[in-house]
């Protein structure tokens with residue numbers, strides 16, 4: 621970003637983060653009281669481990685193909701956490717060397733909570749007996765190596781808009797896989813997806829609060845950032861997802877189709893998340909904007925209806941793709 625703009629962003633970040641301790645206490649959980657992956661998994665140091673694994677595998681045997689594919693895609697998305705942490709550490713105002721008491725602490729603590737998600741899902745899938753783990757691991761390594769391109773630059777405004785959106789999107793998809801799992805007769809897996817979903821909601825509240833604070837001091841610039849992000853469309857963090865021998869991003873579209881077919885994450889969800897953010901940030905009633913930002917606000921307020929009209933016309937492919945991650 622240009623130096624002048626960067627300096628202004630830095631100032632706002634210092635203002636928004638001035639009571640970061642209070643924010644962290646409100647939106648993150650003390651580590652000793654937080655759940656850990658093994659709380660939800662058979663204990664391999666116990667004698668009944670094998671019988672518990674057997675039960676676990678039985679409860680996974682009838683899970684539908686699309687469902688397993690979506691769960692694997694969700695897991696790989698979580699496992700690409702190194703990409704997200706290193707990206708956020710580079711955002712203007714987050715400086716892990718010169719500002720050890722500031723935003724870098726938030727990024728670390730958030731990462732530390734998120735890290736449990738991939739751990740738990742990965743171990744569960746490994747035990748499930750339904751997954752070609754090596755193929756999944758190859759995809760994970762590819763995704764971390766490929767990184768992502770989310771269009772936020774190093775701008776804290778765009779990044780916090782992105783994370784607000786993404787935490788809500790992951791909340792929706794983990795919540796839906798929880799509901800489906802119960803319907804498929806696997807309450808254990810439902811619980812697992814449910815606890816992850818509630819972490820995502822807590823994180824969403826945090827990022828939404830950060831954006832609200834920015835809005836209070838710099839509404840025009842935030843509005844322009846939001847318009848820019850929505851014009852570009854919010855891409856999923858795993859949009860480069862691939863399998864061995866598959867072009868970068870191609871596996872992602874098959875994963876996304878499966879999620880649409882199952883109703884785990886759909887175009888309608890995208891629109892509803894946008895609407896909820898416009899409401900949360902009271903975008904429609906914000907005054908005292910410069911003329912560019914006023915136009916941005918009007919564009920944003922009209923956007924959900926426009927997206928709805930397009931969504932009505934898009935069809936989800938019925939064709940089931942054969943993922944290398946799963947044997948039929």
Ligand SMILES: [Fe+2]
Pocket residue numbers: 698734737790820
């Ligand atoms: Fe997560």
Ligand SMILES: [Fe+2]
Pocket residue numbers: 734786787790820823
């Ligand atoms: Fe998250």
